[in-house]
Amino acid sequence: MTLEQQDKKYVLQTYARNYTNFVRGVGSTLYDDKGKDYIDFASGIGVNSVGHGNETLTSALCDQAKSIIHISNLQVIEPQAKLAQRIVELSGYDMGIFFANSGAEANEGAIKIARKYGETKFDNKRYKIITLEHSFHGRTITTVKATGQESFHTPHFSPYPDGFSYEKSIADVYKAIDDETVAVLIELVQGEGGVQPFDKKEIQKLSTHLKAEGILLIVDEVQTGIYRTGSFLASNLYEIEPDIITLAKGLGGGVPIGAVMTTHKEILSMGEHGSTFGGNYLSASAGLAVLEVLSSLDEKGVIAETLAYFSDKLQSIATRYENLFEKEVGLGLMRGLRAKDAQIQASVASGCMDEGLIVLKAGRNTVRFLPSITISKDEIDEGFVRFEKVICSL
Numbered sequence: 001m002t003l004e005q006q007d008k009k010y011v012l013q014t015y016a017r018n019y020t021n022f023v024r025g026v027g028s029t030l031y032d033d034k035g036k037d038y039i040d041f042a043s044g045i046g047v048n049s050v051g052h053g054n055e056t057l058t059s060a061l062c063d064q065a066k067s068i069i070h071i072s073n074l075q076v077i078e079p080q081a082k083l084a085q086r087i088v089e090l091s092g093y094d095m096g097i098f099f100a101n102s103g104a105e106a107n108e109g110a111i112k113i114a115r116k117y118g119e120t121k122f123d124n125k126r127y128k129i130i131t132l133e134h135s136f137h138g139r140t141i142t143t144v145k146a147t148g149q150e151s152f153h154t155p156h157f158s159p160y161p162d163g164f165s166y167e168k169s170i171a172d173v174y175k176a177i178d179d180e181t182v183a184v185l186i187e188l189v190q191g192e193g194g195v196q197p198f199d200k201k202e203i204q205k206l207s208t209h210l211k212a213e214g215i216l217l218i219v220d221e222v223q224t225g226i227y228r229t230g231s232f233l234a235s236n237l238y239e240i241e242p243d244i245i246t247l248a249k250g251l252g253g254g255v256p257i258g259a260v261m262t263t264h265k266e267i268l269s270m271g272e273h274g275s276t277f278g279g280n281y282l283s284a285s286a287g288l289a290v291l292e293v294l295s296s297l298d299e300k301g302v303i304a305e306t307l308a309y310f311s312d313k314l315q316s317i318a319t320r321y322e323n324l325f326e327k328e329v330g331l332g333l334m335r336g337l338r339a340k341d342a343q344i345q346a347s348v349a350s351g352c353m354d355e356g357l358i359v360l361k362a363g364r365n366t367v368r369f370l371p372s373i374t375i376s377k378d379e380i381d382e383g384f385v386r387f388e389k390v391i392c393s394l
């Protein structure tokens with residue numbers, strides 16, 4: 001049986017999978033089982049924030065695995081407490097953190113916090129959460145309903161929880177607020193929905209308005225967090241102070257971890273939320289190692305340099321291939337090229353794989369780039385050489 005046959009026979013077929021078998025990675029270069037190399041401009045959908053085989057991360061994981069992998073959240077967990085402190089310090093927000101295992105689970109936590117806040121802080125119970133069209137918040141029944149894309153709300157999984165509505169733009173959010181609205185949930189750069197950043201001034205204005213109304217601002221930083229936009233959090237870059245922030249993807253460098261952080265540290269009472277695995281020794285140690293690597297690169301100005309370098313290369317492609325791409329979109333190392341149509345987007349993505357370059361697709365016909373934060377200039381150069389070879393021949 002080939003690997004492809006084995007996968008098709010035993011794994012539920014919920015992904016449109018590529019069957020290249022990757023066996024090893026070094027930095028932002030991956031190798032398949034035939035020894036062919038690929039430049040990784042996807043980092044496992046924004047997860048491998050420190051690349052593949054990072055020495056600090058892998059030795060932290062090996063050391064931790066040899067001592068304790070897991071106890072439970074009924075015991076204090078030293079690396080978890082340290083990681084919480086580090087995230088709070090780097091963010092600059094006076095918040096408390098709950099650890100989960102994924103982005104969707106972090107958002108579930110955020111929704112629970114918002115709903116309890118809505119019950120305790122207002123005379124009537126407020127429970128409605130406004131999100132944006134083209135948003136993506138996860139795959140659980142609740143977070144899929146929070147996702148502002150009709151195609152995700154398939155009737156197969158109904159009934160969905162009540163209380164979610166979707167607005168076309170930030171300007172529309174104001175009108176949608178009623179006396180049952182408890183929160184607005186947004187990504188500052190919509191990732192899956194097409195790598196589309198919101199305007200900073202518009203977000204700041206919304207944030208001020210929500211604060212005045214006592215309505216919570218929840219920022220889903222599952223993709224934008226952990227230096228993806230150049231700052232530790234996109235909320236830092238936008239200079240806002242959200243009430244709740246969720247994290248996941250890049251935080252563990254590949255080890256599953258999610259987090260919800262909030263200024264409302266007392267809102268959940270003991271026993272009201274929990275997770276068996278959340279923030280265990282292994283994942284919290286991974287998070288600590290990732291933050292050690294990235295915060296030090298940030299202090300040295302390396303992340304800003306990488307970001308500018310990647311940006312220049314991408315912009316040059318965008319201006320030279322106006323026949324294929326409408327525009328360049330995104331922020332920091334969360335970038336995209338908006339293709340003229342879905343056909344171009346598909347050919348670019350599959351052509352890149354053949355040429356030895358991994359890119360992603362996102363909504364609105366976007367070819368998406370989510371390289372690791374530690375990607376080198378050489379790898380960026382080589383990646384764009386391969387990219388240009390592909391688009392030249394289209």
Ligand SMILES: *Cc1c(COP(=O)(O)O)cnc(C)c1O
Nearest residue numbers: 102103104136137138191222223
């Ligand atoms: C990926 C993503 C999620 C879902 O994260 P999972 O770990 O797959 O559950 C939620 N929100 C945003 C913005 C994401 O990019």
